[in-house]
Amino acid sequence: MIDGKTKTCALLGNPVEHTLSPIIHNTLAQRCQINMVYIPFLVEGSQLRQAVEGARALNMLGLNVTVPHKSAVCPFLSEIDKEASYIGAVNTLVSTPEGFKGYNTDLTGLHRALLSEGIQLSGEEIILLGAGGAARAAAFLCALRGASQVYLLNRSQEKAEAVAREVNQKAERDCIRAMELDGWKQLPAKKYLVIQGTSVGLAPHTEEAVIEDKAFYELVHTGYDLVYRPAETKFMRLVNEAGGKAFNGLKMLLYQGVEAFELWNNTKVREEDAYFCYEQMKK
Numbered sequence: 001m002i003d004g005k006t007k008t009c010a011l012l013g014n015p016v017e018h019t020l021s022p023i024i025h026n027t028l029a030q031r032c033q034i035n036m037v038y039i040p041f042l043v044e045g046s047q048l049r050q051a052v053e054g055a056r057a058l059n060m061l062g063l064n065v066t067v068p069h070k071s072a073v074c075p076f077l078s079e080i081d082k083e084a085s086y087i088g089a090v091n092t093l094v095s096t097p098e099g100f101k102g103y104n105t106d107l108t109g110l111h112r113a114l115l116s117e118g119i120q121l122s123g124e125e126i127i128l129l130g131a132g133g134a135a136r137a138a139a140f141l142c143a144l145r146g147a148s149q150v151y152l153l154n155r156s157q158e159k160a161e162a163v164a165r166e167v168n169q170k171a172e173r174d175c176i177r178a179m180e181l182d183g184w185k186q187l188p189a190k191k192y193l194v195i196q197g198t199s200v201g202l203a204p205h206t207e208e209a210v211i212e213d214k215a216f217y218e219l220v221h222t223g224y225d226l227v228y229r230p231a232e233t234k235f236m237r238l239v240n241e242a243g244g245k246a247f248n249g250l251k252m253l254l255y256q257g258v259e260a261f262e263l264w265n266n267t268k269v270r271e272e273d274a275y276f277c278y279e280q281m282k283k
């Protein structure tokens with residue numbers, strides 16, 4: 001029930017029609033018995049500053065920010081969490097006395113999703129496919145959480161090199177190595193964790209995988225696709241067919257929400273409540 005004590009949170013994005021975030025937060029609020037509501041708002045870039053200032057004026061608890069505002073919103077914040085500042089993008093704003101503080105729970109949410117599937121990054125040799133926004137965040141995560149080596153394979157090797165340089169420098173590591181897409185042919189023949197961070201395979205292009213050669217999938221012990229629509233991508237099918245374990249990115253979406261909810265409400269969500277939420281998202 002909404003009453004005089006109800007706290008409010010919102011999503012600012014464009015478009016927002018297909019977002020699952022209201023399901024995540026309103027379900028969590030109910031399960032955790034927290035008096036909070038979450039609403040999606042379609043916001044044009046030209047209105048972003050007013051939207052953030054408006055949320056402050058309305059005494060909102062926090063915001064999520066999604067495409068295309070994740071970097072553009074940074075100048076309107078009073079503070080940015082250190083890891084989010086490396087990425088230069090935030091997806092969660094938390095109200096503080098000074099203003100909104102920005103966090104990137106896409107990063108921490110991906111880590112929590114991997115751990116929930118029993119996938120470690122620390123000490124791992126990882127093949128990361130892609131060098132766009134999603135893959136770049138995953139590259140930061142791997143470097144910041146102790147991966148021993150990351151082979152960053154991308155169609156444009158130049159882009160892969162730029163991401164590798166930036167991540168190695170900011171994370172003060174030397175673990176990311178850029179390669180062209182068929183660079184896997186030069187790698188030692190053993191099993192790797194592979195994170196699929198390209199946009200290939202996203203609905204409606206569900207019959208495509210960024211690497212189609214079946215020999216590649218012999219190198220994969222676990223394949224984590226950041227894509228979650230469709231629920232089973234061609235990349236995942238190819239991993240399964242070669243005997244590896246495959247996961248889609250829906251849990252990353254779940255846990256970026258769980259982490260945001262925890263930051264706003266200064267609470268810890270129980271695994272059973274996160275799991276209940278996950279089941280609602282799949283409906």
Ligand code: ATR
Pocket residue numbers: 129130131132133134135154155156157159197198199200210
């Ligand atoms: P996102 O924000 O989802 O990461 P993006 O920044 O547009 O999207 O990045 C898309 C990624 O998918 C890039 O790594 C892109 O490779 P390039 O950097 O070479 O463009 C990759 N990608 C998209 N279509 C591809 C295709 N048909 N084959 C191989 N890689 C592709």
